[in-house]
Amino acid sequence: MKALEVSGLSFAYGPDSVLKDVSFALDRGSALYLLGPNGCGKSTLLGCILGFHHPGSGTILVEGKPVHRFSARQFAGMVSYVPQIHEKSFPYKVAEVVLMGRTVSHSAFSSPGKEDKRLALEALERVGLQGFAERRYTELSGGELRLVLIARALCQDSQLMLLDEPTAHLDFKHEINVLAILTKLIRDTGLTVLMASHSLNHPFYFENEGIDTRVALIDEGRIFQIGTPANVCTRENFYNVYGIESRVKVHHEEGKDRHYVISWK
Numbered sequence: 001m002k003a004l005e006v007s008g009l010s011f012a013y014g015p016d017s018v019l020k021d022v023s024f025a026l027d028r029g030s031a032l033y034l035l036g037p038n039g040c041g042k043s044t045l046l047g048c049i050l051g052f053h054h055p056g057s058g059t060i061l062v063e064g065k066p067v068h069r070f071s072a073r074q075f076a077g078m079v080s081y082v083p084q085i086h087e088k089s090f091p092y093k094v095a096e097v098v099l100m101g102r103t104v105s106h107s108a109f110s111s112p113g114k115e116d117k118r119l120a121l122e123a124l125e126r127v128g129l130q131g132f133a134e135r136r137y138t139e140l141s142g143g144e145l146r147l148v149l150i151a152r153a154l155c156q157d158s159q160l161m162l163l164d165e166p167t168a169h170l171d172f173k174h175e176i177n178v179l180a181i182l183t184k185l186i187r188d189t190g191l192t193v194l195m196a197s198h199s200l201n202h203p204f205y206f207e208n209e210g211i212d213t214r215v216a217l218i219d220e221g222r223i224f225q226i227g228t229p230a231n232v233c234t235r236e237n238f239y240n241v242y243g244i245e246s247r248v249k250v251h252h253e254e255g256k257d258r259h260y261v262i263s264w265k
Helices: 042-050 072-078 094-105 114-126 142-155 172-189 202-208 235-242
Strands: 004-013 016-026 031-035 057-062 079-082 160-164 192-196 213-219 222-227 246-251 259-264
Touching: 004 042, 016 042, 016 057, 016 222, 031 042, 031 202, 042 079, 042 160, 042 192, 072 079, 079 142, 094 114, 094 142, 114 142, 114 172, 142 160, 142 172, 172 192, 172 202, 202 213, 213 235, 222 235, 235 246
Parallel strands: 031 192, 031 213, 079 160, 160 192
Antiparallel strands: 004 016, 004 057, 213 222, 246 259
């Protein structure tokens, strides 16, 4: 059974069609990158899967079950989400923010228990933020905040995580740190990841780390091509979709897998 199946999905804002007959399937413990220009429909696709938008046609299955048949609580236990933009509106402690991921396991009027707090601390440790529990999350850097949001998603204990531009606005060190933590989570926990990104190198990073990785290159609301990073991230495809000349280099190291680096002319 697939972790996620999307078939014939279409969506429009009024008369403006945004997604057109989008179909793909995602195996458990794998990663799928959504690549494409601004406005191509990546975030809208995530929103349809999460129930933020109601598709005009098509089906979305999570673990073989249509998403509209899940209650909100059931769905939150199956799928977690790391948004692209998060406003730090109140000086919560980091542990409190992460514990918000446990609300799916409680009634509206119950409080987190010892097990919830243990899971929150464990999630912080998984993302390398042990010792941050008592920090005010309004005082965190952009990279630290992104890791806190990933920890919150982990605290939901779901097997499918959707991320919208998780490394946006991060410096190179924090960007690589986020990618390293996500690849480790996939290997260690069997997490399945669907990620929208603008970085053409990220899929190669995941693949080089031994993760079952595919890329869906989206253009004007349609999947232009889907497949392995090497098959999809080509000079020809980038020219057709982005309208820009590029170069894809292959670097060989003895005893190691191939490493791909994208550079622009």
